[in-house]
Amino acid sequence: MKKEIFITDYNCVTPLGFNVEANWKALSEGKSGVALHKIIDNQDAFYASMIDSEKLNEEFNRFFTQNDNESFTRLEKMLLLSLQPLIDKHKPSENTAFILSTTKGNISLLKKQSELPEGVYLSKLAEKIAHFFGFKTKPVVVSNACVSGVMAIAVAKNMILAGRYKDAFVIAGDELSEFVISGFNSFQAIGSGPCKPYDKNRNGINIGEAAAAAYITAEPSENEATIFKVLGDSAVNDANHISGPSRTGDGLYASIKNAMIEAQVSSEQIDFISAHGTATLYNDEMEAIAFNRMELQHIPLNSMKGYYGHCLGASGLLESIISMESALYNTLLPSKNFEETGVSQPLNIIKENQTASIRYILKTASGFGGCNAAIVLEKC
Template sequence: MMKDIYITDYNCVTPLGFDVQSNWHALLEGKSGVALHKIIENHDAFYASMVDTQSLEKEFNSVFNGFHHDSSDFTRLEKMFLLSLKPLTERHNITEETAFILSTTKGNISLLKNQNTLPEGVYLSDLAKKIADFFGFKTKPIVISNACVSGVMAIAVAKNMILAGRYNDAFIVAGDEISEFVISGFNSFQAIGTDPCKPYDKDRNGINLGEATAAVYITSGLYQNEKFRFKVSGDSAINDANHISGPSRTGDGLFASIRNAMTEAKVSAEEIDFISAHGTATLYNDEMESIAFNRMGLQHIPLNSMKGYYGHCLGASGLLESIISMESSIHGTLIPSKNFKEVGISQPLNIITENRPAEIRYILKTASGFGGCNAAVVLEKT
């Protein structure tokens, strides 16, 4: 008999707060972490969503005071990972059958600045092992690094490895930080917007970068003291091999990912209650998504993008946005797609424009990224 796999706990560290509760309250009030920042000398300021370093240091020192480590032992990103993951490890046992999965696109890429040799910790495998060893994980860490679908794919990998009998449960932590490398990369594509981003809006002109970490606990074993549980009912990841950076004009990969995930979950388009879309606010991504959602008959389902609140957090986006989606379900509230005013896509979508109550049982979370990668998961509140 096939086991059911559930998300039963989560946490996050973002520019809007260092736990889920503070993030949720900020979102209800319409607050955004996106603001003007200047982190590269001799370059113009740009809109991004960044964690305040001083607040991060204070929180880290408060939480980890008394541990046998010095604050200087960890990079800024590693501190965010540790803060995200620590509450979950305190509430759930780590055994010899517990997986540890790290999702990131660039990891400690900032360590390469002004270096002639590769510093320790720049390899993603080394980063994952450092975090795993800190908490005492007994299994070899798994790294998911597949552009901007990494966070969603990590949920799928955990689910399928537990189903295959490799593990009993899993901790996932996902994260990326804004660095000069990331900024210059997106600048080379002329993809960074000159204003706060406006997903799906006719005046959108590009993304805002963001940074965050997020963590979830996934298990097949349920207990009485859980505050919530969301079944990972279906998942899929399809690469349409369209272009090194540009999304498919026909939405083939995203369409196939959604179709496969919904087929596995045994849900129809009419049963989906809410879509947490990728919504980067680039012309081609938003258009591609509108086409894919319409091909699946999902154009009437309430939909939002969280990029107006958090920016594009790369490897953390999919996991963070899944967490916020589950919070929406728990609180029975749909959060608007920030900065959206007038439709700027060719296909109709039911874009949420204000806080409103809703019963949310089935969530569709999607993501798309460079290299033609696409992913989708269906989460069911039980």
């Protein structure tokens, strides 16, 4: 009998709140973290989703006491806050994996020193967080553009199935930085207002920042309040272009198909799709084509980018957590800012809060370099 893998606990730190409960309350009320922010001195303010630094520091100081030899970056504080509640309930052992998902990590450190600071390396970020919480195994870093958060869940699942670990903590985070903003500006991909995934008038993304954490195990305890099975996963790179998504949706289509085959779930059984939905012209069109090729066009679908912006390596894990909350509350959240379909293929985009029975969830992600990923989750 195949071993089963479960997500039994999770947490998140975002502009909408410093725990899952606060985030769900804000989302159910239709609130968004996207607002005008001035990040770069010589540029005008633009729409993004940013955590208030003062509130972040206050929350961090409530949970942690720093000594003279310790200092933490803004991103590290976000990551520590997201993981702490899980560590309190699930103590790491010698067979526990620690997996960090991030796209750029502490990239903002580059601006502060003329020489390359050691702390900018993703491996150093992972080691610092792992050391703080006393993990005994070597950290694993998953950094594959914007599919990193979804892939990190899959990596944890497959490492446990392979017998390398008994359980795993998956943590994901990225922050707003001048480097990231400049990069997306160079592609002319940042929207002029709050982003509108799949909408006729969409014109680009909003950058966001967040941290999220999940506990994954093959042996859930009997008193777990939250239990979801990770039924299937897949990641396919269609190598279409360094930044442009495939016009035929090949990579995403193959990822979804493979994940659903492993999960032994048909298109008719999927209750909800948590899509990537960046609000760029080509990404949303590619997703619509891939979902139609899989005959998923009638399944209720949303993008969380209108609430959180695009949180890069954190987005896949954060959005998976919110989709699981949707299943627990039997509530489908609308795809914020969507009004009129702007893709060539039909999609069942959620427009208002809806009550629904949700058992099977499909979570997808796509990113630069032709990478695509999908996982199927089941509410137990």
